[in-house]
Amino acid sequence: MKNNKIDTTNLKIKFMNNKKKTIINFVTIILILVFGIAMTGSYPKIDAAGKGDKYEYKDRINGYLCTYEFQKDLSKNTFVLYKEALESMQGKEIEASDIYVKPESEFESNNDYNILKNKMNDYLKDWKKDFENNFLNLDYVVLNKDENVIKSNNNSLGELIKSNNINNLGDKYSFCISIKFDENGKFDIENLYDGEAFSIGDKLVLRSLVYTDNYDIVNPIKNMTFIYGINKHLKYTDKISMAINRHNHRYETITYFYIIILSTIISILALFIPFKLENEIILYKKLYKLPFEIIFVLMSIFISRIASWTPDLIRNTMDGSFVNLFLNEIFKIEPAIGNPAAYLFNVLYWSVYITLVFITVAIIKNIFSVGLIKYFKEKTLIGIIIRFVKRTVQKIYNNIDIAIHKINLNDRSNKFIIKIVAIDAAAILFFFIVWCIGTLLTASLLFSAFVGILLAFIYCIIMFNLLKQYVNKIKNKYEVLFNTTNKIAEGSLEVYINEDLGLFNQLKEQLLNIQKGFKRAVDEEVKSQKLKTDLISNVSHDLKTPLTSIITYVDLLKNENITEEERKSYIDTLDKKSQRLKFLIEDLFEVSKATSGNITLNLVKVDIVELMRQTQIELEDKISDAHLKIKNNFPKSKVILELDSQKTFRIFENLLINVSKYAMKASRVYIDIIEGEDSVEIDIKNMSAEEINFNSFDIVERFQRGDKSRNTEGSGLGLAIAKSFVEAQGGSFKIEVDGDLFKVILAFKK
Template identity: 45%
Template structure:
């Protein structure tokens, strides 16, 4: 009995595993809906607001009326403001026009609640607005207030002059073409003839703005901002769908044909006639095209959720129900893909001809016709043709035979073509399956190497269907390598911070504490007191400079630096630096060779930050250069770029690389006997790169060369 139970379980375990894996993949896919939605929205940034332009056009007339009523303190009719005398002569239609204008006001106040507006009377500066935001900041094209720009996703400024002529004074990246056919939009809405004119507002400026963060979720602006095209969701979904389908295909290829045949569920499905099974698979597969709409509907289908609330279901329960339906949807899609691949394996293993005969409705019908034909032939051999009835019957059979033979000729011609095609298809698919297996083995081998810690594995072959997995694998490699590099760098920086900066902070701090203790002695001489105070001043200044350098490099590294870019003469800036450091340069025994262009070299730079770069580099030269050696400072004016080169001979043997010296806390003397924080080159490099330039260090023996490159 136990053996029978075991055998019974074994007959279902393959399908059970397959369904379990497909269920897991389906749950993963549904859990990615939020991610897919985010990708779709990111790729759809800058949603164009063409759909609302006609509403803005019509709202101009509503706002102008409201402003006039505010100014005069009296109610005004729309028809008196905007309809010509020719139109107003027809008094029967004036009420209709007034009602239509009132509908425009309802549209503005109730259905466009997320729309901010401001209207200004250009003659007396009277204003009317519905927002606390200062929309007048958007009127001029040279907008300097970044807060207002960051607040609005869309804005437009419309100006009507004293004649009612319109001018789009300012807008951001969206077209506005509803004035190309003057008054055509509003005349069509009011039902006026083509020859009849609408009187435009005069001497007013109107500003509209749609915020990035919408306050109301029940108006047309909010709906249209969420109404992303299905193709956007399709593009966001595609990579994930390819991966899970690839997993299912791999699974169906890995499972042996013998195991599939032993499984009762899979074997029963494979024995369904091809036409029925293919129709089911194709129908289910066709539902893939519905995926983008289903994802959007699952995330934003408030109508269904509100409808279920009527039956007492909460929103959370309704959403769980939708997610369960989605899981079932993906299970059906993935399982149909698995069955499709398994069916191909079944056809090739069983043999194409045999499969057509036994597992297709056409084959079965053909065999049925053949068997019946043979039966008819056997009966014909027993007919007595001398009897009149038999002769008549023979004529009918003969005519039927000719018709059936003609149809059979066409039919068997089609069957022959199908057989030829099936044979060709067999060899093509066999080759394709071999390629899949080969590419899979390459991918599997690379995956195993990466799992073993080899992050430099490179797959040069084209993996065909697995190419997306190859790309994802390379991203994983890159991500792992970056993570390892960042971790190593982070650990090294922590060590540097502890060992170097703590040393640099401790040294002057210890001196300060020591000299403070000495100053506490009331019996010290005045001369020693002054000497101690001078030492305290020098050590405290060093401590101050070190802390300032730490803050400076921290801001520069995080790019939290405000740049004031101006057109700067880089030659004059270098000469200014030379003048500021002239005392230190003259005190040194170094011989400076300055080679500058005679003309001005104008570069867009932050003069203060660039001065700091030149100052750090020159101080390093004075501090670490070999005594009595020459220093070369060159400025070369290129066609598109400017090069500043500083070359000096190092006093100490250079035992570091060009990459190490520009890192934070690195010094020219590793003994750290000289004063300094080791942050000068790091600050200089950060400031140069923040301005779009490049700082490059070259080392040749004891020659130390720094090259700065700026775009003109």
């Protein structure tokens, strides 16, 4: 009874603690959402204060258009459009160097021309990429010398220009100019819309176009007119929209002022909330486990990035861009749903920012609660690393101590070291005894010291010679190993080391293994290259033969003078050749799937005896045409295996078709199905009509045939497909050749 009461009490305490945590986290979320809603609700005030009474769109766009950056970009875009316009007129691709660089004959060296050519082509590629990605709000029309439109990205602008109805440009565009180049490359600038937004002068465009001289452009633009316009309503976020908005510094200032006020309020709340309540907040507990440096870096990045995005977010939310461009165009959300969704996103956006600021301040406050030294040791990466290094050093020291007691006396190097140490110890003991005896007998420390030094000197000479001989042996063995390694590196794979290398014996064995591996790799690569060459040659021949016939007979059918019988004959031949090409491509697809391992197996219980009989019935015509007599040696009972019935039928079909093509006419074909305890073997034997002069391993490669002339029907893929299907089902495929006897052996596990 007492234990039951204790358990009940513990459950109540646990329930109350969980309830307390739930309430604290719920209240925290509510407060964060309230502050997020309040910040989102202040958007109209931020927007009004940011724009101010003196806010003028024309001032911002005028400020952007007068920048040197815009002049450079306009110039680059003009050269990109000129190249594309020439390509459109000539109907082919043209390299930028062929347009803008002087002829190779005018250069002092080919190297100078190639350098400039490559540099010019790279410039145009970069300019085109920048134009396509960062000038989405720039409309353009390119006209030839006859005022016909060659290229345009805005039909309405092209139609206005074509109809000379430029008076209506002011309704849509805040900026629209025309740059017209004559036959000598000289240009004239015309402001098509002289509105309040912008008034262009000759110096602006002249400076932007002259700027490209820095890119070694020699040949000028000729006989072409370029018209550029910036829409009053910017649809996309690109260089133009960002640059125009960036010129409104007042907006950013007001936004950051509100962010500072919000951050200050959240920081004050975080400082006054007790630690007990903070520790119940789930996200705070999880982040507090991370090292301080990681928290500091993450919070700094997220808080700074969110704060930097805020002016654009508020501006896009207030002017409807967030709904119209982002939610409507990308996600197809209607404005009726998009407006609430936009404000919900902003509330969540500020909730994340408030949460990050709150947790950052709470963690910094907790440093002083825990204590700087303790926090440094337990919660910083540096402290954790120091503790890790300390533990690691201690562990290494302990391992060394253990290793000393586990010296392997069977190791030759250890034996030698132990001998030297033992000799040194014996020598030191001998010198000490001599010194003691000499001191006692002569009562002279000086004499005994002289004798001891003399003996030590002699000992050092002896030990030096012994060690020198040992080191020379090691150097000689190393030299043998090094020379062998160099020979292998130079490509000599027939090098052997017969002598004992002592300490280097293990390395010698590894080197010999590497040598064998290199030889195998070289042999495999040579074989692979040969197979690739044969594959390309064979597939080209097999695809080209029916395709050439199809082309020939199509040309014959075009002749109107042929008879109806000839036409039918040609069509019949076309049908056969196209079917031949179809079967070849299907076989190629099958063997490609098999080689890549992309085979899906539908395993069922299959009676392979019945399946073999069914295959023979299906191919009875081909076998009869070849005047072959099949001799079956099958078990009387069923032989059931778990196989893919369709792919197994394809295996038998390919093998029997191969027999009908290449077996000696009017000969016998022997098919045996032998059932063993663990496996079933299928043997197919026939006498070849032609002399067998190929390798049994190569004949199963793709596009390999028994007739090297490749005059027989077939793709050369039959055996390759059969082999792949057998191996995919866990079986083995082997070919044996004895004189002109051709034998295929299949084996499947039960």
